[in-house]
Amino acid sequence: xxxxxxxxxxxxxxxxxxxxxxxxxxxxxxxxxxxxxxxxxxxxxxxxxxxxxxxxxxxxxxxxxxxxxxxxxxxxxxxxxxxxxxxxxxxxxxxxxxxxxxxxxxxxxxxxxxxxxxxxxxxxxxxxxxxxxxxxxxxxxxxxxxxxxxxxxxxxxxxxxxxxxxxxxxxxxxxxxxxxxxxxxxxxxxxxxxxxxxxxxxxxxxxxxxxxxxxxxxxxxxxxxxxxxxxxxxxxxxxxxxxxxxxxxxxxxxxxxxxxxxxxxxxxxxxxxxxxxxxxxxxxxxxxxxxxxxxxxxxxxxxxxxxxxxxxxxxxxxxxxxxxxxxxxxxxxxxxxxxxxxxxxxxxxxxxxxxxxxxxxxxxxxxxxxxxxxxxxxxxxxxxxxxxxxxxxxxxxxxxxxxxxxx
Amino acid sequence: xxxxxxxxxxxxxxxxxxxxxxxxxxxxxxxxxxxxxxxxxxxxxxxxxxxxxxxxxxxxxxxxxxxxxxxxxxxxxxxxxxxxxxxxxxxxxxxxxxxxxxxxxxxxxxxxxxxxxxxxxxxxxxxxxxxxxxxxxxxxxxxxxxxxxxxxxxxxxxxxxxxxxxxxxxxxxxxxxxxxxxxxxxxxxxxxxxxxxxxxxxxxxxxxxxxxxxxxxxxxxxxxxxxxxxxxxxxxxxxxxxxxxxxxxxxxxxxxxxxxxxxxxxxxxxxxxxxxxxxxxxxxxxxxxxxxxxxxxxxxxxxxxxxxxxxxxxxxxxxxxxxxxxxxxxxxxxxxxxxxxxxxxxxxxxxxxxxxxxxxxxxxxxxxxxxxxxxxxxxxxxxxxxxxxxxxxxxxxxxxxxxxxxx
Numbered sequence: 001x002x003x004x005x006x007x008x009x010x011x012x013x014x015x016x017x018x019x020x021x022x023x024x025x026x027x028x029x030x031x032x033x034x035x036x037x038x039x040x041x042x043x044x045x046x047x048x049x050x051x052x053x054x055x056x057x058x059x060x061x062x063x064x065x066x067x068x069x070x071x072x073x074x075x076x077x078x079x080x081x082x083x084x085x086x087x088x089x090x091x092x093x094x095x096x097x098x099x100x101x102x103x104x105x106x107x108x109x110x111x112x113x114x115x116x117x118x119x120x121x122x123x124x125x126x127x128x129x130x131x132x133x134x135x136x137x138x139x140x141x142x143x144x145x146x147x148x149x150x151x152x153x154x155x156x157x158x159x160x161x162x163x164x165x166x167x168x169x170x171x172x173x174x175x176x177x178x179x180x181x182x183x184x185x186x187x188x189x190x191x192x193x194x195x196x197x198x199x200x201x202x203x204x205x206x207x208x209x210x211x212x213x214x215x216x217x218x219x220x221x222x223x224x225x226x227x228x229x230x231x232x233x234x235x236x237x238x239x240x241x242x243x244x245x246x247x248x249x250x251x252x253x254x255x256x257x258x259x260x261x262x263x264x265x266x267x268x269x270x271x272x273x274x275x276x277x278x279x280x281x282x283x284x285x286x287x288x289x290x291x292x293x294x295x296x297x298x299x300x301x302x303x304x305x306x307x308x309x310x311x312x313x314x315x316x317x318x319x320x321x322x323x324x325x326x327x328x329x330x331x332x333x334x335x336x337x338x339x340x341x342x343x344x345x346x347x348x349x350x351x352x353x354x355x356x357x358x359x360x361x362x363x364x365x366x367x368x369x370x371x372x373x374x375x376x377x378x379x380x381x382x383x384x385x386x387x388x389x390x391x392x393x394x395x396x397x398x399x400x401x402x403x404x405x406x407x
Numbered sequence: 408x409x410x411x412x413x414x415x416x417x418x419x420x421x422x423x424x425x426x427x428x429x430x431x432x433x434x435x436x437x438x439x440x441x442x443x444x445x446x447x448x449x450x451x452x453x454x455x456x457x458x459x460x461x462x463x464x465x466x467x468x469x470x471x472x473x474x475x476x477x478x479x480x481x482x483x484x485x486x487x488x489x490x491x492x493x494x495x496x497x498x499x500x501x502x503x504x505x506x507x508x509x510x511x512x513x514x515x516x517x518x519x520x521x522x523x524x525x526x527x528x529x530x531x532x533x534x535x536x537x538x539x540x541x542x543x544x545x546x547x548x549x550x551x552x553x554x555x556x557x558x559x560x561x562x563x564x565x566x567x568x569x570x571x572x573x574x575x576x577x578x579x580x581x582x583x584x585x586x587x588x589x590x591x592x593x594x595x596x597x598x599x600x601x602x603x604x605x606x607x608x609x610x611x612x613x614x615x616x617x618x619x620x621x622x623x624x625x626x627x628x629x630x631x632x633x634x635x636x637x638x639x640x641x642x643x644x645x646x647x648x649x650x651x652x653x654x655x656x657x658x659x660x661x662x663x664x665x666x667x668x669x670x671x672x673x674x675x676x677x678x679x680x681x682x683x684x685x686x687x688x689x690x691x692x693x694x695x696x697x698x699x700x701x702x703x704x705x706x707x708x709x710x711x712x713x714x715x716x717x718x719x720x721x722x723x724x725x726x727x728x729x730x731x732x733x734x735x736x737x738x739x740x741x742x743x744x745x746x747x748x749x750x751x752x753x754x755x756x757x758x759x760x761x762x763x764x765x766x767x768x769x770x771x772x773x774x775x776x777x778x779x780x781x782x783x784x785x786x787x788x789x790x791x792x793x794x795x796x797x798x799x800x801x802x803x804x805x806x807x808x809x810x811x812x813x814x
Contacts, residue, residue, distance in 0.1 A: 180590025
């Protein structure tokens with residue numbers, strides 16, 4: 001909502017002015033060590049803050065405690081989640097849609113976050129989930145061949161499956177593959193592409209005259225899975241509402257989608273927006289799959305994790321032990337502490353760590369060790385699970401099919 | 408080729424200046440009663456004139472007489488047809504690609520021309536043929552639903568099949584359907600869309616900022632069938648050269664295609680360009696499927712044909728019989744005579760008619776009767792053949808499959 005309570009029209013969905021944080025699907029940056037100002041972003045994007053009232057209602061409706069990523073504000077913004085909850089109370093169905101751009105072989109721990117959260121929502125509500133791998137997007141934006149982008153999509157599918165999704169409730173698809181399997185997908189893409197002008201994608205995404213026509217047309221391909229008729233084997237011809245958990249940088253796609261949905265007779269997709277997990281170097285940049293030292297990768301060894309955290313994780317501590325004991329550390333900018341907020345589920349322990357680091361009782365090296373101890377088993381367990389994901393299992397998840405709910 | 412013998416680069420492929428004939432995929436018009444100046448168009452588009460040398464070589468290479476549409480200059484311009492003939496002499500394969508935008512239920516006799524000619528080429532060379540029905544294009548440009556555009560494509564397929572194509576050598580496809588049947592089609596589309604900028608389609612097609620992104624991306628969809636890997640069941644992974652017979656207004660698509668082909672490692676498609684059959688009202692407009700009185704439709708009764716020709720066919724004759732006997736008629740602008748050039752195969756009879764009308768021995772009413780006598784059985788025979796085309800036959804032609812050559 002904007003200041004006057006109206007959802008912005010597609011014409012108003014302009015890019016940030018140069019003095020603001022840059023947050024769009026291809027670039028996220030902030031000049032502040034604390035990272036993007038998410039409250040400002042909510043105002044600029046016209047979304048709603050996830051407040052205690054929404055979290056309380058979520059817990060009441062589902063009868064289950066909220067996930068720590070929701071309680072701690074890593075998912076901080078939403079659109080129309082109250083509507084989804086109301087529908088759920090009334091026994092009306094919805095489905096989940098999320099995705100990934102497969103730009104590299106290995107994913108980093110930041111990439112896990114939306115999937116872990118999405119799996120939790122799926123478990124809580126017991127709803128179908130579709131996961132789009134935008135190999136066509138990565139082909140268009142990166143120096144990749146079609147074949148390489150498709151191969152990366154299948155590789156990434158293994159990491160996603162390893163998170164523990166239920167094959168009976170989850171369909172994973174790559175655009176290059178699914179486009180040739182389901183005429184309804186292209187039909188919805190074409191319907192969206194008939195509703196959106198170049199002027200509009202110029203305003204929303206910042207495209208220019210020298211951009212290739214593939215990029216200009218792509219937003220419709222990320223929009224189309226928001227409409228359930230793109231998956232006839234799952235939903236038939238029913239127009240089922242959709243909830244999209246995603247990082248806030250993907251919101252431009254779905255503002256566009258929400259703008260065209262009523263014109264095409266579809267419900268507007270609801271959204272849950274996450275913050276960005278900071279790079280090891282600090283919250284003023286985003287983790288990057290293309291710079292090996294900015295992130296903990298899912299392929300890293302315990303030793304690599306230890307070295308990276310100790311060597312690169314930006315510290316909120318003081319210059320010397322003496323000073324640190326006296327002045328204490330700054331959790332707001334300390335990357336080890338910020339990571340623990342994502343990966344340490346125990347609220348009481350996290351609060352104790354926060355107090356100890358802030359007071360100076362806990363030293364930077366000790367805090368880093370806590371994170372290393374937390375991440376090493378998570379990454380090792382992921383590798384163990386991934387090693388058991390066969391090509392046959394990937395094929396199962398990626399085969400268009402009815403989903404099969406056994407409650 | 409341009410004046411200096413170079414094929415124009417994609418940047419040079421601009422639209423006509425306002426004083427020239429308008430010839431692009433969505434609009435054809437000329438202020439002259441004789442219609443478009445095709446010699447000027449050859450210069451502007453940088454194509455080559457079909458001269459007697461090419462026709463002689465064609466006849467020599469194939470060992471068969473040239474079709475009257477080729478001999479009489481209805482196919483007047485080409486790109487790289489000498490290369491196709493050289494390849495054929497060397498026993499190297501090629502395939503044919505043509506298409507239709509299914510904007511209306513019934514086609515007119517003008518729509519038959521490229522298909523009749525394409526069938527003749529197919530028979531002479533015994534090569535595979537793919538026919539694209541751009542239902543997505545018509546959905547994007549017209550006030551049609553996806554379902555209606557797809558239905559029109561299937562209806563039009565019946566008219567095309569009735570022309571007599573061999574199901575063993577011919578694959579007909581609608582974009583909305585084939586896109587969901589063959590991942591390789593979308594892969595080639597995406598490859599083309601990565602090579603072409605908005606600036607380029609702006610220059611070639613005249614798109615503007617307020618055009619929808621579906622239109623902006625569409626040229627790649629018409630380009631992709633020029634590359635044989637879009638049809639893996641027919642050609643496997645082989646990069647087979649392609650020859651495209653089409654009306655000259657479709658050339659912008661294929662100039663763009665020829666520009667990107669080498670960058671993608673494909674041979675440039677060769678082209679054979681036809682003139683436009685004039686509207687009944689005269690050569691300064693194009694027949695229109697949306698104005699029932701501008702054309703003879705394939706659904707017209709013998710009586711309707713008679714009435715339309717007598718009532719609407721622009722006459723090159725004089726105001727009175729006396730004057731006509733004295734001054735003679737003008738075949739260059741007389742629509743009945745022009746139509747006979749398309750539909751009367753007998754060269755000697757046509758020449759006699761031309762002489763008689765020019766001298767005034769043949770009156771306008773008599774000339775119109777000759778055309779009526781020619782068209783009525785052609786249209787009736789078409790209706791008879793079309794009535795025997797079943798949905799099952801349409802399905803056969805439109806099923807992706809290997810083609811089966813029995814020589």
